[in-house]
Amino acid sequence: xxxxxxxISTALYWAFVWGCGLAMLAxxxxxxxxxxxxxxxxxxxLRFPPEGFSLRWYEMLFDPIASEPIxxxxxxxxxVALSTVAVVTLITAPAAWAxxxxxxxxxxSVEPVLLAPLVLPSLVxxxxxxxxxxxxxxGPSFLAVLIGHAAVFAPLMFxxxxxxxxxxxxxxxxxxATLGASRARTFLRIxxxxxxxxxxxxxxxxxxQSLDNxxxxxxxxDPGRTMLPLRLFAMLEESLDGRVAAVSGVLILAAALLxxxxxxxxxxxxx
Amino acid sequence: xxxxxxxxxxPMIAFMVLFFISPLLLLAGISLRGxxxxxxxxxxxxxxxxxxxxxxxTGTLALGAKVTCFVSLAALPLVMLYWxxxxxxxxxxxxxxxxxxxxxxxxxxxxxxxxxxxxxxxSQTLLGLGLTERPFSLLFSETGLIIxxxxxxxxxxxxxxxxxxxxxDRKTLEAAEVLGAGRWRAWFSAIFPQIIPAVLAGxxxxxxxxxxxxxxxxxxxxxxxxxxxxxxxxxxxxxFQWPMAAAIxxxxxxxxxxxxxxxxxxxxxxxxxxxx
Numbered sequence: 001x002x003x004x005x006x007x008i009s010t011a012l013y014w015a016f017v018w019g020c021g022l023a024m025l026a027x028x029x030x031x032x033x034x035x036x037x038x039x040x041x042x043x044x045x046l047r048f049p050p051e052g053f054s055l056r057w058y059e060m061l062f063d064p065i066a067s068e069p070i071x072x073x074x075x076x077x078x079x080v081a082l083s084t085v086a087v088v089t090l091i092t093a094p095a096a097w098a099x100x101x102x103x104x105x106x107x108x109s110v111e112p113v114l115l116a117p118l119v120l121p122s123l124v125x126x127x128x129x130x131x132x133x134x135x136x137x138x139g140p141s142f143l144a145v146l147i148g149h150a151a152v153f154a155p156l157m158f159x160x161x162x163x164x165x166x167x168x169x170x171x172x173x174x175x176x177a178t179l180g181a182s183r184a185r186t187f188l189r190i191x192x193x194x195x196x197x198x199x200x201x202x203x204x205x206x207x208x209q210s211l212d213n214x215x216x217x218x219x220x221x222d223p224g225r226t227m228l229p230l231r232l233f234a235m236l237e238e239s240l241d242g243r244v245a246a247v248s249g250v251l252i253l254a255a256a257l258l259x260x261x262x263x264x265x266x267x268x269x270x271x
Numbered sequence: 272x273x274x275x276x277x278x279x280x281x282p283m284i285a286f287m288v289l290f291f292i293s294p295l296l297l298l299a300g301i302s303l304r305g306x307x308x309x310x311x312x313x314x315x316x317x318x319x320x321x322x323x324x325x326x327x328x329t330g331t332l333a334l335g336a337k338v339t340c341f342v343s344l345a346a347l348p349l350v351m352l353y354w355x356x357x358x359x360x361x362x363x364x365x366x367x368x369x370x371x372x373x374x375x376x377x378x379x380x381x382x383x384x385x386x387x388x389x390x391x392x393x394s395q396t397l398l399g400l401g402l403t404e405r406p407f408s409l410l411f412s413e414t415g416l417i418i419x420x421x422x423x424x425x426x427x428x429x430x431x432x433x434x435x436x437x438x439x440d441r442k443t444l445e446a447a448e449v450l451g452a453g454r455w456r457a458w459f460s461a462i463f464p465q466i467i468p469a470v471l472a473g474x475x476x477x478x479x480x481x482x483x484x485x486x487x488x489x490x491x492x493x494x495x496x497x498x499x500x501x502x503x504x505x506x507x508x509x510x511f512q513w514p515m516a517a518a519i520x521x522x523x524x525x526x527x528x529x530x531x532x533x534x535x536x537x538x539x540x541x542x543x544x545x546x547x
Contacts, residue, residue, distance in 0.1 A: 127520050
C-alpha cells in the first residue's frame with residue numbers, strides 16, 4: 001500500500017518535472033519562434049497559420065523608397081546606440097578596472113551608486129531627466145538622449161568589466177612592471193587584453209538596450225528625429241503590417257548574435 | 272584627497288551623480304511643490320484622495336502581484352527540470368531563457384499581439400477544437416496582458432535561480448533521498464531552501480519590470496486599461512502637470528522600494544532560520 005503510494009508520487013513528480021517543465025520551456029521560447037515564422041509569411045495580413053513562405057516582407061523592409069521612414073529611424077537609432085557605446089566605454093572601463101583594485105570600503109560604497117540604474121525603472125529616470133532639462137531651459141535633443149542612454153545603460157558594461165577585472169591576477173601587472181615595462185605598455189599588453197572580453201560583451205548589451213529603449217528615447221528625443229523603437233511602437237499601434245515581423249526577424253538575429261558573444265566573451269558575469 | 276588608485280573611477284562616479292542621481296533628487300524635490308507654490312505633501316494627498324487615481328495605483332500594484340505570482344508558478348517546473356537536467360539540456364534551457372530576454376521588447380510585444388489576436392493561434396486552436404463558437408481576441412484585456420507579461424518577465428526570475436543551482440550542493444538532496452524522503456519532499460526540503468534568496472531577488476525584478484513596462488501595457492492592454500506609467504505620461508505629455516507626475520513616480524518607486532525592502536528582510540530572516 002505504502003509502496004504503491006510512493007510509486008505514484010514518484011511518477012507524478014517526473015510527470016510534473018518533464019511535462020510541465022517542457023511545456024513552460026515551449027511557452028518561453030514559442031513567441032520568439034512565432035515572430036520569426038510570421039516574418040516569412042506570404043499573406044497580406046498577419047494571420048495564423050501563415051499562408052506560405054516568402055521573403056516579400058524582408059524585400060519590402062530593405063526597399064529604400066517604400067520603407068524610407070524605417071530606414072531613417074534605424075539610422076538615427078544606430079547613431080545614438082554607437083555614440084552611447086563609445087561614451088559608456090570611455091567612462092566605465094577605467095572605472096571598473098580601478099574599482100577592482102581600490103580599497104574594499106571605497107568600492108563597496110561607490111558600487112551601489114554605479115549599479116543603481118539597473119533596478120530603477122527607466123521610465124522614472126526619463127521623467128526626471130526631462131524635468132532637469134526643462135529646468136535648465138533646454139529642449140529635447142540628440143545629446144540629451146545620448147547622455148540619458150549612457151547613464152541608464154552604463155552599469156551593464158560596468159558589471160561585465162568588473163567581473164573580469166576582479167578575477168585578473170594582479171601579480172601579472174606587477175611582474176610586467178618589475179620586468180621593466182612602462183605603465184602604458186603594461187596596460188596595453190596585460191590589463192587591456194584581460195578586460196577586453198568584458199568591454200566587448202558590455203558594448204553589445206549596451207548597444208542592444210539603447211536600440212530597444214522606448215521611455216528615455218520618447219521623453220528626451222527630438223520629436224523631429226524618429227527613432228527605431230518609437231517607429232516600431234507606432235507601427236504596432238497603428239498599421240500592423242508584415243514589416244514589423246521582418247524587423248523582428250532582424251532584431252531576433254541580433255539577439256542571437258549577442259547571445260553567442262556573451263557565451264564566448266562575457267562568461268558568467270555577463271548574465 | 273583623491274587617492275591615486277581610485278582616480279580612474281571618478282569620471283564615471285561624477286557622470287552618474289551629475290546625470291543620474293541629481294535629476295532624481297530634482298524629481299523628488301518637485302513632487303513636494305504644490306500648485307500654489309507652497310511646499311508639502313499636497314500632491315500625494317491629492318493623488319490618493321482621487322478615487323480614479325487610487326484605482327490606477329492599486330490596479331498597477333495588483334498587476335505586478337499577479338504577474339509575479341504566475342511567473343513563480345511557471346518557473347517552478349522549469350527550475351526543477353533545470354536541476355535534474357544534464358549538461359546539454361541545461362544549455363538548451365539557458366538559451367531558451369536568454370534569447371527572449373535579449374530580444375527587443377518591441378519584438379516580444381509584437382509576438383503577443385499576433386498570438387492573442389482574433390486570427391492568432393490561441394483563438395484558432397480553441398475554435399478548431401470546438402471550445403468556442405466565434406474567434407475571440409485576448410488583446411486589450413488584462414488576461415492577455417498578464418499572459419504576455421509572464422512570458423516576458425519569466426527570465427528575470429529564472430536567471431538568478433539558475434545561477435544558484437549551478438553552485439548548489441547535490442549532496443543534501445542525495446542525503447535526503449537516502450534518508451527515505453520521497454522525491455517531492457527531498458526537492459522541497461533539500462533544494463528549495465537554497466534558492467529562496469534568489470527567488471526573492473527575482474521577484475523584485477519581475478515586480479518592478481511588470482509595473483513599469485510602458486510599451487507592453489499600452490500595446491497589449493490598450494487604451495482602456497490604464498496603469499501608472501500611462502497615467503504619468505498623460506500628466507506630463509498632455510496636461511503638463513509636473514509636480515503631480517513627479518509625485519506619482521515617487522509613489523511608484525516607493526511602493527517598489529517597500530516591497531524590495533520587505534523581501535530583503537524576509538531573505539535575511541530565512542537565512543537566520545537556516546543557521547539556527
